[in-house]
Amino acid sequence: HDIALTESHSNIHKLGNDLNQAVQAVWPKRHDVRYLQVYVLLLSWVDDDLGVLREIKGLRRVFKEMYKFQVQEYQIPSSKPDKALKRRVSDFLDIDSKDNLLIIYYGGHARRALQSNEASLWFANRDNPSIAIPSGGIQSMLEEADADVLLLLDCCHSAAVPTTDCQQRTGGVVEVIAACGYETIAAEVDQHSFTKALTDILAMASKGLPFSIGELHSRVLSRLKCWTPQLATDGEGNYIENAEGRLLYERQPRRTPIYSILCETRPRRSIVLGSLLDTSSSSSSDYNQETPSMNSSSTTSPPLSDSDDECKSSIGTSFPTVEGCGDRDPQVLLAIRLDSDIFDLEAWIEWVRNAPPEAKDIRIEGTYDSFSTLVLLRMPVTIWNLLPENSAYSFVGFV
Numbered sequence: 001h002d003i004a005l006t007e008s009h010s011n012i013h014k015l016g017n018d019l020n021q022a023v024q025a026v027w028p029k030r031h032d033v034r035y036l037q038v039y040v041l042l043l044s045w046v047d048d049d050l051g052v053l054r055e056i057k058g059l060r061r062v063f064k065e066m067y068k069f070q071v072q073e074y075q076i077p078s079s080k081p082d083k084a085l086k087r088r089v090s091d092f093l094d095i096d097s098k099d100n101l102l103i104i105y106y107g108g109h110a111r112r113a114l115q116s117n118e119a120s121l122w123f124a125n126r127d128n129p130s131i132a133i134p135s136g137g138i139q140s141m142l143e144e145a146d147a148d149v150l151l152l153l154d155c156c157h158s159a160a161v162p163t164t165d166c167q168q169r170t171g172g173v174v175e176v177i178a179a180c181g182y183e184t185i186a187a188e189v190d191q192h193s194f195t196k197a198l199t200d201i202l203a204m205a206s207k208g209l210p211f212s213i214g215e216l217h218s219r220v221l222s223r224l225k226c227w228t229p230q231l232a233t234d235g236e237g238n239y240i241e242n243a244e245g246r247l248l249y250e251r252q253p254r255r256t257p258i259y260s261i262l263c264e265t266r267p268r269r270s271i272v273l274g275s276l277l278d279t280s281s282s283s284s285s286d287y288n289q290e291t292p293s294m295n296s297s298s299t300t301s302p303p304l305s306d307s308d309d310e311c312k313s314s315i316g317t318s319f320p321t322v323e324g325c326g327d328r329d330p331q332v333l334l335a336i337r338l339d340s341d342i343f344d345l346e347a348w349i350e351w352v353r354n355a356p357p358e359a360k361d362i363r364i365e366g367t368y369d370s371f372s373t374l375v376l377l378r379m380p381v382t383i384w385n386l387l388p389e390n391s392a393y394s395f396v397g398f399v
Contacts, residue, residue: 008391009339009372016351018388019379023359025268025386026214035101035148038276040071041092043085043106047078049125050188052107052154055195059105062199066206068276069103076108078124082133089138093145098172100147101271107195110135110155120157143263148172148271150213151262154179154194156186159258174263175213175271177220180255187253194257197223202273210274214385217259221381222330224254225398256398259385270386329380333365333396338373359383 010018040063044052056073063069074088092102110120111129119136123129142149149172158178179186179194187193201219205211229249232240240248261268348364355362362383365376378399379387387393 005391005394006337009337010390010392011339012344012347012351014390015336015338016347016355018390019351019359019362019383020355021268021388022383022386023356025270026212026358026382034099034272036099037095037097038067038069038101038103039092039095040069040103040105041089042071042073043104043108044073044075045078045081045108045124046075047124047128047131048075048108049127050108052189052195055154055189055193055199056105056107058199059195059202062202062206063103066203066275067273076122076124076133078128078131081124081131082137085133085138086141089141093141096145096147098146101150101273102142102145102147103150103152104138104142105152105154106135107154110153110157112157120155122155139262143174144171145174146171149174149263150271150273151176151178152198153177154186154198156180156184158186159184159260171263171265173261173265173269173271176258176260176262177213177217178258178260181258184255186255190253192224192227192253194220194224194255197257205273206275210272212270212272212382214259214270214382216273217257217385218329218381220257224257225330227254261386268386268388329361329382331361331378331380331399332384333399334377334379334384335394335396336375336377337392337394338375340373342369343367343373343375 040060042056042060044056060071060073064071072092074085076085089104092104096102106122109123109125109129111123111132113119113121113134113136119134119139121132122135123132139151142151151174153176157180159176159181177198190196197220201216201223205216205219229251232248232250234240242248352359362377362379365378367376368374376396381398
């Protein structure tokens with residue numbers, strides 16, 4: 001058994017600071033939506049065999065009509081695809097500015113690179129997988145942008161890794177929501193796909209206040225995972241039984257979406273999305289047109305809540321409760337290793353007393369005193385997404 005991380009420890013004060021930092025990144029007290037312009041580039045293949053254009057059509061409609069973003073599509077050719085795509089992305093980056101947000105979506109095939117620490121290879125179709133693009137080349141171009149960048153990746157092996165040393169920099173933030181892990185097969189185009197869930201959640205959220213990418217990931221995850229498989233049937237609608245006479249359930253094709261930060265700034269912050277003001281100029285998809293500023297009528301970004309009273313007072317119709325998930329956001333359980341052999345309860349109570357109200361759902365599930373202290377800590381996925389990396393913090397599972 002691997003016990004290497006047992007030597008990594010933090011302390012109660014560092015834990016409190018990290019939790020504060022994560023909460024402030026998800027729900028900043030001064031909620032200034034910083035973007036004057038938002039541009040979206042939707043990528044797929046000319047020779048696509050998955051039917052992704054059906055889903056891209058819906059996603060485009062939501063971004064363009066409900067958020068008033070400037071949206072363009074590009075289908076990657078099979079002839080010299082790497083050169084063609086880099087040229088298109090380079091043109092897209094002509095609008096690079098700290099006042100802008102750039103959103104890149106890719107829907108299609110992908111496979112693992114030769115090296116485990118390299119970004120995946122994108123390819124057009126199953127019949128000719130040799131026509132492929134190293135996605136790391138495109139990703140490195142985006143990591144160098146001054147603008148904030150959001151990558152939405154609906155493909156297999158899509159969890160992204162940084163290709164440049166941009167963890168601490170003066171440029172923009174680069175965040176990723178990927179359909180699945182690096183060694184996982186994504187769901188294909190149907191009601192179980194990442195893009196379908198993403199499009200539905202974005203549509204619901206468009207009527208409320210701005211929201212962080214951490215919140216968006218949490219709700220997409222909730223929509224995909226809070227689902228009960230149906231009984232399997234044959235072509236005539238008859239229930240299927242196994243050899244023991246037990247009824248079979250349909251295959252579970254849904255995957256857990258992955259959130260990551262490729263590039264960040266200090267203090268840590270998350271990209272914030274919101275619908276633009278609806279004016280006559282917003283309907284144009286021409287990148288040379290002026291784009292209205294994002295609606296920033298609210299100066300605070302309250303936490304997501306599914307209680308009726310809090311929803312009405314804070315986020316209106318954004319992110320309604322996902323059926324089957326109860327009345328709370330998805331949460332995780334973490335194992336925290338502290339360097340003291342006795343848990344400092346007074347220090348924790350002091351942190352709770354001074355913590356922002358958004359931290360109310362962070363709870364201790366158990367403490368174990370030994371050579372050091374092991375704390376089992378429950379928190380919303382939205383906060384975990386923005387919790388600073390620390391080898392003393394280990395993921396246990398979704399709860």
